[in-house]
Amino acid sequence: DSGVTQTPKHLITATGQRVTLRCSPRSGDLSVYWYQQSLDQGLQFLIQYYNGEERAKGNILERFSAQQFPDLHSELNLSSLELGDSALYFCASSVVGTGSGEQFFGPGTRLTVL
Amino acid sequence: DQQVKQNSPSLSVQEGRISILNCDYTNSMFDYFLWYKKYPAEGPTFLISISSIKDKNEDGRFTVFLNKSAKHLSLHIVPSQPGDSAVYFCAASAYNNAGNMLTFGGGTRLMVKP
Numbered sequence: 001d002s003g004v005t006q007t008p009k010h011l012i013t014a015t016g017q018r019v020t021l022r023c024s025p026r027s028g029d030l031s032v033y034w035y036q037q038s039l040d041q042g043l044q045f046l047i048q049y050y051n052g053e054e055r056a057k058g059n060i061l062e063r064f065s066a067q068q069f070p071d072l073h074s075e076l077n078l079s080s081l082e083l084g085d086s087a088l089y090f091c092a093s094s095v096v097g098t099g100s101g102e103q104f105f106g107p108g109t110r111l112t113v114l
Numbered sequence: 115d116q117q118v119k120q121n122s123p124s125l126s127v128q129e130g131r132i133s134i135l136n137c138d139y140t141n142s143m144f145d146y147f148l149w150y151k152k153y154p155a156e157g158p159t160f161l162i163s164i165s166s167i168k169d170k171n172e173d174g175r176f177t178v179f180l181n182k183s184a185k186h187l188s189l190h191i192v193p194s195q196p197g198d199s200a201v202y203f204c205a206a207s208a209y210n211n212a213g214n215m216l217t218f219g220g221g222t223r224l225m226v227k228p
Binding site for chain 1: 118159216220
């Protein structure tokens with residue numbers, strides 16, 4: 001158990017809909033990262049928040065947005081969903097916001113868009 | 115452009131023998147490398163890391179070697195155990211002020227046969 005929690009574990013929805021994925025980082029970690037793993041692919045970095053502020057952005061679609069709240073939990077919002085958005089979405093957390101350091105991953109949310 | 119590549123999608127070894135997983139990278143700005151292990155339906159679990167100022171790091175049965183001139187790293191597992199069967203991802207990060215997102219390889223599925 002990494003200490004990172006994600007809800008829900010599974011999500012099934014239809015094209016055009018909007019969903020929210022939630023992540024609670026490990027106690028004491030200030031950075032939260034979101035990654036997407038599509039079928040047969042590695043993990044792709046989406047976005048990072050550090051202590052409530054956006055710190056770095058990867059290949060995140062404009063239809064996707066995220067935020068980190070004062071209690072440090074984070075939400076990833078996915079809107080106007082398409083079939084290709086079906087994937088595993090992982091949240092990770094770390095103490096540091098820059099430089100090098102291990103990230104600890106949650107169990108993921110499996111999103112299926114029908 | 116894949117900056118981190120794991121060219122072997124799968125590897126099968128006998129229990130008790132050595133497992134060697136390989137990873138190549140192209141971005142010379144990467145200065146920290148990590149290996150993660152992933153079981154089905156779980157998030158990636160951090161295994162071992164190495165800084166670019168070192169060429170070897172060891173932790174129990176796991177050793178990571180880094181060859182900066184070749185932009186190559188490898189993970190050695192000795193002796194391999196059936197419980198090591200999982201997908202292994204190498205990842206890299208570059209120190210910068212924007213954050214420390216990880217760039218992942220595509221993964222190698224390791225199967226350790228009893």
